[in-house]
Amino acid sequence: MSKKSFFEERTAEEIINLKIKTAYTNKDLVQRIEDLDKDEALEIRTAIIPGKFRTNNTGAEASRKCYKHGSLIVLPQYQTLEETLLSYFIPLNFREQTFSELQKKKQLDINYVGYSWRPVFGRDRTKRVVPFVNISEGAKIFTYAENYSKYKQKNKFTNDIEEKLGIKVEAYPDAKKVMTEGASVVVEVPSRTAKKSRYKFAFLHVPFVPNNPKHKKNYNLATILSLQPALLREDETGDLIIGRTEHQNYDIQYKFEQSREQSPVIRFSPQDIAGYLGIIKKQLTEDHNPTALNSNPFALPSKHQANFYGKLCNNVLIYDPTLSSKKKLRKLHLAEKSILLARAIGHFGHPDFSYWDPVRDGIFKNYVWEVS
Numbered sequence: 001m002s003k004k005s006f007f008e009e010r011t012a013e014e015i016i017n018l019k020i021k022t023a024y025t026n027k028d029l030v031q032r033i034e035d036l037d038k039d040e041a042l043e044i045r046t047a048i049i050p051g052k053f054r055t056n057n058t059g060a061e062a063s064r065k066c067y068k069h070g071s072l073i074v075l076p077q078y079q080t081l082e083e084t085l086l087s088y089f090i091p092l093n094f095r096e097q098t099f100s101e102l103q104k105k106k107q108l109d110i111n112y113v114g115y116s117w118r119p120v121f122g123r124d125r126t127k128r129v130v131p132f133v134n135i136s137e138g139a140k141i142f143t144y145a146e147n148y149s150k151y152k153q154k155n156k157f158t159n160d161i162e163e164k165l166g167i168k169v170e171a172y173p174d175a176k177k178v179m180t181e182g183a184s185v186v187v188e189v190p191s192r193t194a195k196k197s198r199y200k201f202a203f204l205h206v207p208f209v210p211n212n213p214k215h216k217k218n219y220n221l222a223t224i225l226s227l228q229p230a231l232l233r234e235d236e237t238g239d240l241i242i243g244r245t246e247h248q249n250y251d252i253q254y255k256f257e258q259s260r261e262q263s264p265v266i267r268f269s270p271q272d273i274a275g276y277l278g279i280i281k282k283q284l285t286e287d288h289n290p291t292a293l294n295s296n297p298f299a300l301p302s303k304h305q306a307n308f309y310g311k312l313c314n315n316v317l318i319y320d321p322t323l324s325s326k327k328k329l330r331k332l333h334l335a336e337k338s339i340l341l342a343r344a345i346g347h348f349g350h351p352d353f354s355y356w357d358p359v360r361d362g363i364f365k366n367y368v369w370e371v372s
Contacts, residue, residue: 075094091295096355114342201271207219229269308353310368
């Protein structure tokens with residue numbers, strides 16, 4: 001099925017017809033991509049995926065294994081619920097602290113595909129993983145929703161049915177648990193595929209109530225570490241409502257003998273990122289509540305990152321000797337985009353590239369996800 005026009009990208013054949021520049025080394029690769037004009041392209045003639053994933057694998061297999069088992073930035077965090085509750089930190093503090101270390105590394109040594117953390121309360125200690133590429137794609141979906149995706153909702157004051165643009169968000173806070181465990185929130189996120197219905201799924205443990213200074217406990221930090229997307233079920237039949245994508249429903253770990261990552265993980269998808277952005281917007285605009293934003297676990301992209309990501313998707317090709325085609329050129333895979341985004345954080349710095357500043361960047365609705 002074809003993509004909606006908003007999500008269409010240049011094909012490899014179209015990129016080949018641009019003014020081609022060639023990169024034979026990883027040195028200064030991020031800046032060379034940054035410097036591309038709209039009618040220019042970069043042909044990368046060096047590998048981005050680490051060698052351990054490429055041995056005896058095709059380019060596609062290596063990328064899939066790297067996406068599933070590649071290196072992650074492990075965010076610093078408190079190990080117990082008690083320590084977490086006594087902290088004054090928000091997730092941004094941990095990202096700032098860790099992402100700033102990337103500026104001290106050579107680009108060739110930055111091979112992270114995302115970052116991770118673990119919950120601190122309850123039985124759930126499943127690792128949460130955020131691939132860098134999914135942050136950019138998720139924000140892009142949110143931009144699309146804000147401009148083109150309509151849904152119907154009842155006005156809570158007049159009961160009239162209104163038509164709105166954006167992500168549909170319905171919160172179901174349990175008064176007894178909302179402060180300490182967050183709320184359950186149902187979101188509807190548009191598909192990137194033409195003529196396909198919205199994805200409908202829930203988030204568990206969404207911070208909803210500002211921390212009360214009198215309690216001197218950081219419940220929201222503990223809550224957001226347990227954030228979890230979940231499929232919805234019909235009340236009577238127990239059948240799944242069509243919610244997350246098929247890939248997410250069957251997100252299995254590829255076996256890779258050299259990987260430490262053999263246990264289950266919760267990997268946040270682009271739709272999850274878009275859905276959480278919808279929650280932030282609803283809280284801010286309708287409830288005048290900054291809790292979801294203050295507790296946001298995702299490194300929201302700057303406008304600079306949106307432009308850079310547009311170049312990764314529309315102006316970059318990589319040589320793949322395992323392809324059967326004559327020129328052996330293809331577009332970047334998800335793992336390769338993720339690694340280059342991590343290197344861009346190191347090159348440009350966290351505040352410039354991986355932090356949304358509303359004054360500097362404006363609202364996501366106005367982001368341009370292509371080379372301007």
